[in-house]
Amino acid sequence: MTTEAPSASHCFDFESDFIGNWRCIPLCVRRKLDLCGIKLKLNHWLALNQDERQTLVDWLDTQDALEQLGEHLLSRTETMADGQAKTLPIASGEPWQNPQQIPEVLIEAAQLRGIPLQTEQWGALNELERFALCKLARPGHDHHNLEAAFSEVLG
Structure with missing residues (x-):
């Protein structure tokens, strides 16, 4: 568990294939988008330059900052x-x-993958970790990173 990691800008190891070039929207930004009520398409994201994408990754997740993010x-x-x-x-x-x-x-x-998941573990995760697992496990989503996420977050 990485509960000490700052949720606002933390990127997971299982996202490493696109960290830096930011060709996909990382989960830390997707969480901020959900928290400020913005649906940002991948094409919007890709239309931003590298510095702008990095700014969104680094954007704080306080209530005021999220309001500013939505407006921005x-x-x-x-x-x-x-x-x-x-x-x-x-x-x-x-x-x-x-x-x-x-x-x-x-x-x-978790059961499908033989991974034990206890309420105490879930409660010890930070919000970004819970967000990541929920987003990756949702129906209709490509689950190719889910096992890596379980391993990283629960490991």
Whole structure:
């Protein structure tokens, strides 16, 4: 468990194939997008230059900072070819935000892989770690990083 890692800008080892070049949106940014209610397409992300992408990775996740992030992204994407980023409801009461209850989809994903997952482990994870596991385990998602995520986060 990496509970001491700062959630705002932490990138996981299983994301290493795109860290630095930022060809995909890392989970730390995806969490911030959920927390500020912004749907940023991959094409929006790729239209940003490397420094801008790094700035989003490094962006703080305090309430004020998240509000500023949402405003920044709406402004920054306004003239992009894919149109302005969309607003979504701000994440509230999401399964990854509840350290007391392991989401059923995650229990099933862990059982399928023979990975024991206890409520105490789940509660000891930081919000980004819970977010990562939930996002990677959700139905319809390409689960190729899920085993590596389980290993890294629970290892």
